Amino acid sequence: MGIQDIIEGKKQWRAHMARVKALPPDYQVVYREMQKYLFKVGPVDLSDGQPLSGIVDFFEEGAATGKGVLELIGKDVAAFCDDLIKDSRTYADIYQESLSQETGTAGN
Template identity: 80%
Template sequence: MGVRDIIEGKKQWRAHTARVKALPPDYQIVYKEIQRYIFKVGPIDLLDGHPLSGILDFFEEGVAAGKGVLGLIGDDVAAFCDDLLKDSRTYADIYQESISENPGTAGK
């Protein structure tokens, strides 16, 4: 990854965060919770890019349609995230596999 790639990545992230800031406050709160969840779980095998871009598009469509954010995703944000990432391999999966392969070595 070169310097130009890093700069381009930062530009894309700034544009992405500007779109998030343009959302209504309730959408922003839920988006940030989803973002926190995804960053914590860490999907690693994403064929279609990062899920946050798709969620942002989905939220913008919901705002345009005049729907509330919980009307789009339901009352349980974590369940929505779990369903979104259900077929993606995560860092948590890798950790679980490493624990089960080497029993008794977790504390060493």
């Protein structure tokens, strides 16, 4: 990864966060909670920004129609996030696989 890639990544992140800041306050709060949760759970494809950009797109559409954020996602933010990444590979999955492989080779 070169300097240009880092600069471009920062520009994209700033543009993304500007979109988040343009959302209504309740959407911003829920977005930040979702972001924390997803960073903690660690889907592998989170680094490409897809899930987070998709969430902002979804929130922008909901805000444009005048819906409250909880009308869109429900009251359980973690469950909504889990549903978003249910088919995604997480770092926890990779870790579990590595433990399984170590356990499997230890017995040989």
